[in-house]
Amino acid sequence: MSAVILLVTGIAWKNLNELTSNLTTQELGLADAGEKPADGAIDILLVGMDSRTDSKGNPLPQNILNELQAGGSDDGGFNTDTLILLHIPNDSGKAYAVSFPRDSYVKIAGGYGRHKINSAYGYAKGQEAEKLQGSGKSAPEIEMATRKAGAKNLIETIQNLTSVTIDHYAEVNLVGFYDITKAVGGIDVCLNAKVRDSFSGANFPAGPQTIEGKNALAFVRQRHGLPMGDLDRVVRQQVFMAGLAKKMLSAGVLTDSTKRSETIKAVSGALVLDDGWDITKFALQMKDLTGGNMTFQTIPTGNPDLQTPEDGSAVEVDEREVNKFIKNLGKDPAAASNTPDSKFDNASLTVDVRNASGIAGLAGTVLQSLVAKGFGEGQTGNAEAMAKSVVRYGKGGEDGANAVQKALGGMKTEEDVNVPAGRVRVFLGSDYSGPGAQGFTGSGVLALDGAHQQPADPAAPKPITADGVRCVN
Template identity: 45%
Template structure:
């Protein structure tokens, strides 16, 4: 089990958004928040600075930790209240980047699936493992160097882990992270209770013993352990981790509305509870001047945050030939970088091919409307000639067919679409490649617009409640 109930890292950012509503004086209480040197000394922003990449970027990290920011274990009573066990992994189960474009108040947020398979020190792996890898490596280095102070080893290892996570996100997205915030299980529960709960909506009732989830269909307000279960659940959800990512996003959108509402801003008790929860549980980078940040964020409204997810190639990527049961989320770093850049400006146009490639006919054997046309357009941008598109008889899995003379190009198409099964066939017309997209296809084009929701899913913003699985 890998709990995800740490989405509230962004609660801190939302608190600072509303800071000017009740003055800088109250905000000074946040001086006691835990700090760590996560951002390079030459990489921070000075007061009022407009970052060179066009956006102030905040990395929000949720960690599966049963400790407070100082490393003290949570008590058994607290763990029971949160419905979690005593053991936790050194994983970052929530990774969200807030992009705040220079000169505007339209905040863009995007999620990185925790199982995204990326390059990082020590070899390729899932991005949520960057934290644990760096933590173990640094602790081992210090012990081998003769360091015996456990507190010093633990703190240095945590700093290295946070920096490695930041670096992995930067390498994947091309975004220069300006600030960092981290929470754990307890902070999520406390912040959700401090704001009086968060409004969410489910399309159907659901239960899950592992997370403690037990929800009815329809709109509802959740807080504390229930809110934790809402964003932790992945079992008994059709889309697994991807449904859980949308759960995170709708919860964060609801949190934004609640924090920025008159009911929270006008209630000194709620504001005090919220600041106390942040002080007790959130870790920030050492360079983040919150008072200056509040000044930069004047005018941000509750409806001014839009949520998306990075584009993926294959959600069921079999990355280990020695263990075909091992799966990850395959991503194309170039596509992710273009997506992230496009959130604050025009996306880079696709490169023009040197010469037209073979014709690719695409058939949709699943339920998603417009899928064949989207995939055909993606292949056109990769240099292939668009062929016929349309629907065909329903089948579960996807297939790429081609004649012997186009074996190499057919394999290229299969790879571009996430590693689909290939088949040589004499029935395929000369000069053509045929792609059949099955009902479980989730590669490029499965989501309309890369990081946009799939067909039938409403976009998530902080302006209203969206029902999710």
Template identity: 45%
Template sequence: MIAAVAAALALVVTGIAWQRIDSLRSSLASIGGLGLGGGEDGAVDILLVGTDSRTDAHGNPLSQRELDALRAGEEVANNTDTIIMIRVPNDGRSATALSIPRDTYVDVPGIGMSKINAAYGATKETTRLELVESGSDAAEAETESTKAGREALIESVGDLTGVTVDHYAEVGLLGFVLLTDAVGGVEVCLNAPVDEPLSGARFDAGQQTLEGPDALSFVRQRHGLPRGDLDRIVRQQVFMASLAQKVLSAKTLSNPSKLNQLTAAVQRSVVLDSDWDIMDLATQLQGLAGGDVTFSTIPVEDINAMTDYGESVVQVDPDEVRDFVAGLVGRTSDDRAPDDDRTTSATPVPDIEPSTVTVDVTNAGDVAGLASVVSAELSSEGYVEGEVGNYTGSAVSSSTVYGADEESDETRAVAAALGGLDTATDPTLPEGTVRVVLAGDYSGPGTSTFAGSESTTTSSSSGLTPADGTATPAPAAPPIDAGSEGPRCVN
């Protein structure tokens, strides 16, 4: 659903007449002041959130007919049951969607350790009550508390993944149904028949096409599945892969009626941050093919962990999550300046023996003693300490790892170990030796702002125990892509 929203936006913008662009822009719901980034790391990181809101994107209550079709009841809810980070390199050549389980146990700003899906709703309600008690009217309290909830979720996701969120998009239950129906339904495949009353999921085994409410029941079911929410995420991913594939297909591109339906669906159901120009997104994604869209899930230490007060949560290791994200969405060549002939580190990280590499570290920035600290960090990883001191060359603005060959495994491994620095060739260096130049932009290991440092790393294991006595881990599985023939069969 969520990745397809981005694809649908791009498709709508590129498919409609240019004179209608301004109309589409003006009709989209937007929010501002979320403290977002700007893609300076070579890619745009989009936090895409699926909520169980009973209103449309503009805050209008859904009709009784729509609520009945959603099979979701009428209770007031602010849960963010689908949380996905999408990484789109600045050249738009791919899109990687990373799912975060809703019960992931994280440090939520202002709340403490909690399930990540509570960041939005709990923060919103706490803020709303505070505003009402201080004299704010209901409308103002609703607006400001919703913003606070979104900000808390953005910060929680950023802290967990080590990635700065550049843009924010939100879609409710109605939007999911409208987008699915706009493309004429989506194909799915089940390993076994399903009859689960809580979600309304009643399906035969095998391949089938689902529309609107049935599609919503398919991706919402978690009871009766072997791994609960983790299996639900897999369902969501295979569904999104099929939906994205259909949205990007020539049949949709060439069908004016489907384009009109997609336009209407996006207008009514999608909320974007106000600094996000949809034309930029369309330009980035216009060459995207199904096989370029992949879906993954963060690694999990225990899917059935229990807090000391009896709440069931999903336990993760923040360091492992950040390492996984860094390897999954490594920096691209767009990170460097247009006149810079250096290349950046690539992923996956090369598998080398650190003890075979000598690392010289020089400090070209203003932080006293940084070279020594960084050298010590590398030594702790097994690298051989080389020369350490201040940089004496011409002024530099970007931290760089130099090697005899910028593409060598040694050069790339050290660059990755320092948070994904640029690499460059220095033919005067012998093989097996690399030189690190630390500029004012350095924020990797050895700095207080590094995502993996003790000052910012929050362990989610404190106070958690396996619910059944033995942890049930869920390592990151191979990614699912939107270019395969036919849907993947799942539980």
């Protein structure tokens, strides 16, 4: 997905025609069909599609599905497993890539109710397919019409959630992602610990490594076996995109004519764009965007194990928090974090923090991050080791617990009769990576080269690093 944004910033202009000639486009009626978006900024929705078809809607052969470890042609469907909003301010000085966890529980446009955000495309696509049954249209015509309906409903869902007007749309599917990573010669990544997951096919040792093709897909698709599940997968995707961008802008890709040609072929055959997108003009706008001028972030989330009526476990999302987060992009994060929650008076609550992670000093730094956001300073201490973090509250203290877990990037809350009124107790498990700890799952910032842009917690463990590549779970 970062290919459409970053490849054109480095290749010779004579290659632009080759890049754009085979792109698939859809008429989506987006805002930037004319000269310039109304607010001066450009907002692009990047979508990674879990589909078993190519960009033209043709079913993938079974041998390709086998290589992708994607099951049969009837598996998967049209879930949008990667959703990223790329926000480019009007001065083009710094861009922000904001991830939406695929399991975010939100209101789906089109009257479908509340569901996981990755179903917005599929709901509308399926409904449109029912409408077109018996219409006399050919199968390819129906396929493209239903895809258009799905994309438009997904765009509307994101716009409703963020209050951002989407100017452009870019979509890539499994085989497109596979081809791009093969064409550039693999992406450098690093893991803190070895993983083996039968669901995604991820089977990697700890430490730095170069991955491509089916291994690259497994790396960005894994969520089972990760401490924070879908939220950790978002971090994987962000680190991978940073590595992909770095690789595409490297001399090895840009100066090697064979590799450059293969990359352009892969990108042009893999992407679906809105038809109002002038890639040449966009490339000129983006020419000054370098590695230091893009950061990756994730929308704020609440309970990562929210139980829903129809969709099972999902990630809790507060629309008002997302709106505030998006509006604060580019502003001083310290100033934004000190803004009191309009729904709860932080000063009315005292927070105790218990360290159950085994990381020396973590409770103190986390408590200070909460004090900086207006909460009352309680006590710190140690607790028996726990895998999952939790906020515990006494009778009637649910609002306060929710305010604290949101301030920490999201975790489970539970009632505990032993917690007195006016206090909550935070237990930091080994999964914790929010404010006060190195790493992030909410508002942390990652630079385009994969390195953190915020100061590391001196008490946190030092992760494996290799040639500037950030190591993740």
